[in-house]
Amino acid sequence: MNYTPSTDFEQLSLFDQTGHPIPQLPPEPASQHEYLLIPNTLTGFRNVRTDTLQDYAGRTVHCHLGDLDELPSDRICEHCGGSMHVNSSHTMRHLWHLPYGNAISMVKFAKTQYYCPSCHHSSYQPVPFQADGHRITKQLEKYIKELLARNKYTLKDIAEITGVGKGIVKDIDKKRLQELYTEETADGRKLMKPERQAKFLAIDEFKLHKGYIFATHIIDLVTGHILWIAEGKKKQVVYDFIEHVGLEWMQGVVAVACDMNSDFQEAFQERCPHLQIVFDHFHIIKNFNEKVIAPVRIEEQNRLLAEGNKEGAAHLKKGRHILTAKRETLKDKDRKARDCRAKRKGSVLFKLRHFKRKDGSLIRYNDLILENELLFRIDIVKECLAEAYEQDTPEAMKAVLDKAIWECRQSHNRHMIWFANLLENHMPGITGYAMYPISSGKMEGINGHIKEIRRHGYGYPDDEYFFLKLIDASRHGRVPYSKSLRLNY
Numbered sequence: 240m241n242y243t244p245s246t247d248f249e250q251l252s253l254f255d256q257t258g259h260p261i262p263q264l265p266p267e268p269a270s271q272h273e274y275l276l277i278p279n280t281l282t283g284f285r286n287v288r289t290d291t292l293q294d295y296a297g298r299t300v301h302c303h304l305g306d307l308d309e310l311p312s313d314r315i316c317e318h319c320g321g322s323m324h325v326n327s328s329h330t331m332r333h334l335w336h337l338p339y340g341n342a343i344s345m346v347k348f349a350k351t352q353y354y355c356p357s358c359h360h361s362s363y364q365p366v367p368f369q370a371d372g373h374r375i376t377k378q379l380e381k382y383i384k385e386l387l388a389r390n391k392y393t394l395k396d397i398a399e400i401t402g403v404g405k406g407i408v409k410d411i412d413k414k415r416l417q418e419l420y421t422e423e424t425a426d427g428r429k430l431m432k433p434e435r436q437a438k439f440l441a442i443d444e445f446k447l448h449k450g451y452i453f454a455t456h457i458i459d460l461v462t463g464h465i466l467w468i469a470e471g472k473k474k475q476v477v478y479d480f481i482e483h484v485g486l487e488w489m490q491g492v493v494a495v496a497c498d499m500n501s502d503f504q505e506a507f508q509e510r511c512p513h514l515q516i517v518f519d520h521f522h523i524i525k526n527f528n529e530k531v532i533a534p535v536r537i538e539e540q541n542r543l544l545a546e547g548n549k550e551g552a553a554h555l556k557k558g559r560h561i562l563t564a565k566r567e568t569l570k571d572k573d574r575k576a577r578d579c580r581a582k583r584k585g586s587v588l589f590k591l592r593h594f595k596r597k598d599g600s601l602i603r604y605n606d607l608i609l610e611n612e613l614l615f616r617i618d619i620v621k622e623c624l625a626e627a628y629e630q631d632t633p634e635a636m637k638a639v640l641d642k643a644i645w646e647c648r649q650s651h652n653r654h655m656i657w658f659a660n661l662l663e664n665h666m667p668g669i670t671g672y673a674m675y676p677i678s679s680g681k682m683e684g685i686n687g688h689i690k691e692i693r694r695h696g697y698g699y700p701d702d703e704y705f706f707l708k709l710i711d712a713s714r715h716g717r718v719p720y721s722k723s724l725r726l727n728y
């Protein structure tokens with residue numbers, strides 16, 4: 240039978256164009272066409288037979304039986320260099336190989352044991368196509384690495400696709416990441432030096448393992464790449480990082496964004512006095528909202544209650560959200576409400592209620608601050624902060640912040656005074672923003688990476704692997720920074 244498969248699609252259909260059935264080819268004898276011949280990519284392996292095991296742990300397995308070629312070097316004793324004999328015992332070995340569609344495959348062969356008569360050393364024949372440390376072929380290892388590099392599949396997905404255990408996939412991934420991001424040194428592996436000169440850095444800490452242990456990471460703010468990551472949140476992390484990249488590299492760095500509540504800035508300035516520290520403005524606003532506005536509102540509420548002014552206290556309680564908002568935000572909210580824009584659309588299908596935006600946020604806010612002197616001052620400080628971050632020079636920024644400090648001190652309120660001290664004690668770092676408007680806010684992206692990596696079940700509790708995964712994730716930027724995930728209302 241001489242049948243050449245045609246690429247012409249028409250020929251593949253059962254009827255021709257005139258509607259006549261195309262004669263079916265008689266079936267070939269099964270014995271001749273039971274297998275496809277696909278290239279044997281395993282150098283040194285001579286395939287003799289292939290058996291198909293149906294339903295082996297739920298999968299079809301193609302088992303390629305064969306012989307292992309012997310190389311002249313196999314018989315040379317690695318201990319004394321003498322010539323070795325073939326020992327009578329052979330060991331059957333199987334290695335998992337590339338999957339074929341939904342079926343998985345293995346190669347099976349006998350490994351010869353050699354014996355050295357001069358030094359009594361015995362050894363097994365090396366398998367040139369076996370991956371290091373695992374009972375899989377190098378080809379399968381390469382395929383797993385390729386799947387891992389796509390950053391799309393979980394360890395479990397790859398284990399299912401390839402028929403290899405999840406632990407092995409993890410080992411291969413860890414090795415892959417070590418090759419990508421670390422280098423061998425005399426005392427173990429260490430992270431590679433940054434591939435490019437960074438101009439702006441950010442440093443921040445994050446919680447590891449449900450918050451009992453902290454880790455610190457340093458990123459290049461332009462690329463978002465994690466350059467350093469270590470356990471702890473002490474100055475030592477900064478010293479170690481500077482030693483790693485070297486003082487010369489640090490000379491190229493202009494500014495570092497960090498949080499005020501840490502002592503990282505001291506560590507940076509001790510070693511590199513030229514660095515401009517920029518305190519994250521998000522943290523400053525957060526401090527003001529959480530440590531000034533929130534306690535002041537509660538204290539004022541309690542004061543009104545004690546004075547018997549239930550209505551006033553209730554007003555304040557209701558106003559807790561609008562008190563921390565910027566005027567601009569409130570105006571915007573009112574505008575949206577007037578445009579009848581829904582906060583949430585209702586649905587008959589799921590019995591969802593329709594939420595309408597309420598107009599008058601700004602009026603209610605104005606009522607609140609006019610009733611209360613302290614809240615009035617808070618409003619001035621809040622507007623000063625907003626104005627300060629619009630200035631172009633540190634001097635102009637300081638001038639606006641000095642107004643805020645004066646206002647805080649005039650209030651004689653302990654929370655406001657605390658905030659005035661905070662601003663005063665960190666002034667150069669705060670006004671550094673006018674020169675370099677950088678923020679460690681981008682660092683929040685790491686929390687997104689952590690969640691994503693945890694959800695995929697990577698690495699936990701192997702922190703070395705976990706950190707390598709974080710470094711890798713920062714290079715792919717696949718996880719959107721959590722800031723952009725935050726809802727807009």
Ligand SMILES: [Zn+2]
Pocket residue numbers: 316317318319320321355356357358359360
């Ligand atoms: Zn020997």
